[in-house]
Amino acid sequence: MHRFYCPNIADTLTLGEEDSKHCVKVLRMGEGDIIEVVDGKGTLYSCRITMAHPKRCAIEVQDKCNQPPHWGNSITLAIAPTKNMDRMEWLVEKCVEMGVDRIIPLRCHNSERTVLKTERLRKIMVSAMKQSLKATLPRLDETTPLDQVLAEPVDGIRCIAYCDEMLPREERRTLADVYQPGKDALVLIGPEGDFSPEEVKAAIAAGFVPMTLGESRLRTETAGLMAVAALHVLDMRNKH
Numbered sequence: 001m002h003r004f005y006c007p008n009i010a011d012t013l014t015l016g017e018e019d020s021k022h023c024v025k026v027l028r029m030g031e032g033d034i035i036e037v038v039d040g041k042g043t044l045y046s047c048r049i050t051m052a053h054p055k056r057c058a059i060e061v062q063d064k065c066n067q068p069p070h071w072g073n074s075i076t077l078a079i080a081p082t083k084n085m086d087r088m089e090w091l092v093e094k095c096v097e098m099g100v101d102r103i104i105p106l107r108c109h110n111s112e113r114t115v116l117k118t119e120r121l122r123k124i125m126v127s128a129m130k131q132s133l134k135a136t137l138p139r140l141d142e143t144t145p146l147d148q149v150l151a152e153p154v155d156g157i158r159c160i161a162y163c164d165e166m167l168p169r170e171e172r173r174t175l176a177d178v179y180q181p182g183k184d185a186l187v188l189i190g191p192e193g194d195f196s197p198e199e200v201k202a203a204i205a206a207g208f209v210p211m212t213l214g215e216s217r218l219r220t221e222t223a224g225l226m227a228v229a230a231l232h233v234l235d236m237r238n239k240h
Contacts, residue, residue, distance in 0.1 A: 040137030080191035110193030156184030
């Protein structure tokens with residue numbers, strides 16, 4: 001069944017112009033056809049098309065149900081945007097498909113991209129939410145200075161991943177070492193030039209646990225996706 005997104009569908013009973021066009025002109029759906037609509041807040045609606053207009057497709061809600069995230073805790077990825085925007089877009093798409101609650105683009109000392117246009121990223125997030133059959137749209141922050149993120153309270157684990165070749169291997173902690181079942185998680189991933197020593201010290205002073213994502217030196221977007229994937233694996237392992 002085809003799925004569409006409309007954040008205020010319960011009030012308007014009308015798809016937005018972009019989804020209306022896709023529904024009526026591209027998919028050639030008509031009056032009486034059944035579609036699914038999500039509001040991005042966790043509710044899935046089963047709807048019947050009552051007016052197949054390409055600019056304002058009207059619907060009638062036949063049923064609705066709550067569809068909460070399938071993971072047991074809130075996952076926040078705070079990551080410095082990559083210089084190559086295609087890589088950032090790929091990361092956001094895959095994180096939404098996998099499952100994430102919030103993405104914070106970080107502004108760091110070594111950031112190569114300090115300005116981020118979030119409109120296209122949000123469109124990618126909406127598409128990934130629908131494609132992966134989710135009903136909740138993750139929050140995407142505007143670019144945020146690292147010190148502001150460090151000051152945020154988190155009832156759960158707070159980690160910073162960075163390269164520290166001077167730290168003995170036996171002293172390096174992984175997400176599995178610090179994971180707490182059912183607790184929220186906030187993971188910091190630095191820019192392509194990594195966090196500065198001063199930023200690492202500030203994060204540790206703020207209560208963030210330094211950790212490693214393995215022996216390989218990863219690209220920023222790979223590290224971000226690996227962190228989110230690891231949290232999901234740990235969550236699934238805890239459920240079983």
